[in-house]
Amino acid sequence: xxxxxxxxxxxxxxxxxxxxxxxxxxxxxxxxxxxxxxxxxxxxxxxxxxxxxxxxxxxxxxxxxxxxxxxxxxxxxxxxxxxxxxxxxxxxxxxxxxxxxxxxxxxxxxxxxxxxxxxxxxxxxxxxxxxxxxxxxxxxxxxxxxxxxxxxxxxxxxxxxxxxxxxxxxxxxxxxxxxxxxxxxxxxxxxxxxxxxxx
DNA sequence: TGCAAACCATAAC
DNA sequence: GTTATGGTTTGCA
Numbered sequence: 384x385x386x387x388x389x390x391x392x393x394x395x396x397x398x399x400x401x402x403x404x405x406x407x408x409x410x411x412x413x414x415x416x417x418x419x420x421x422x423x424x425x426x427x428x429x430x431x432x433x434x435x436x437x438x439x440x441x442x443x444x445x446x447x448x449x450x451x452x453x454x455x456x457x458x459x460x461x462x463x464x465x466x467x468x469x470x471x472x473x474x475x476x477x478x479x480x481x482x483x484x485x486x487x488x489x490x491x492x493x494x495x496x497x498x499x500x501x502x503x504x505x506x507x508x509x510x511x512x513x514x515x516x517x518x519x520x521x522x523x524x525x526x527x528x529x530x531x532x533x534x535x536x537x538x539x540x541x542x543x544x545x546x547x548x549x550x551x552x553x554x555x556x557x558x559x560x561x562x563x564x565x566x567x568x569x570x571x572x573x574x575x576x577x578x579x580x581x582x
Numbered sequence: 583t584g585c586a587a588a589c590c591a592t593a594a595c
Numbered sequence: 596g597t598t599a600t601g602g603t604t605t606g607c608a
Contacts, residue, residue: 472591491603501590502603508591510602525603532602540602588605595598 385432387422389415390446397449398422399442405465406445408513411453425513452516455546457485462517472500476508479559483522486549487566490526497564510534516543528575541576544569
């Protein structure tokens with residue numbers, strides 16, 4: 384049995400799917416219905432589920448963590464995610480993306496270089512990320528610092544990035560499992576965003 | 583700048 | 596097996 388939990392923080396509905404003592408998916412949106420719909424999207428069509436109001440501790444922590452990331456604050460605690468149901472490559476990508484610090488972004492190609500595979504494959508992994516925004520796929524953008532895409536809508540992606548602005552100026556590298564990943568200040572994206580289109 | 587061709591894991595047939 | 600499909604990238608006119 385899959386259990387679904389949704390909770391409203393300041394007009395945003397955060398939801399978590401819980402199965403076998405583990406968190407298998409999450410979603411957020413402006414309406415309760417939509418959040419539940421997204422959660423259901425991530426589970427097999429005919430699996431039984433129920434919506435529950437009293438979440439266990441781990442779920443509650445996840446909900447709070449989601450809210451924290453959503454608001455652009457620095458995340459303190461790590462949430463335990465179960466990714467066994469995901470394809471191996473997707474898992475590698477998601478684990479790498481998880482290490483992108485607040486205030487920085489990277490590109491699909493850069494992620495690809497650090498975990499193997501190609502940029503488009505990384506894009507696919509992002510598109511199927513069940514753990515947004517905890518796994519910060521919003522911090523992955525095009526190589527030219529264009530936005531790229533976002534399943535939840537590009538506006539949300541921009542909002543999240545704006546809130547994560549930290550005033551960094553230089554790129555840097557972070558250690559991931561078996562390599563390094565270049566990350567760049569989120570400002571690079573925001574700046575390019577406001578460059579006026581030329582007439 | 584714009585377009586075409588390479589790129590690569592997954593899901594769907 | 597094979598094909599189709601992207602939240603890409605790069606090169607070249």
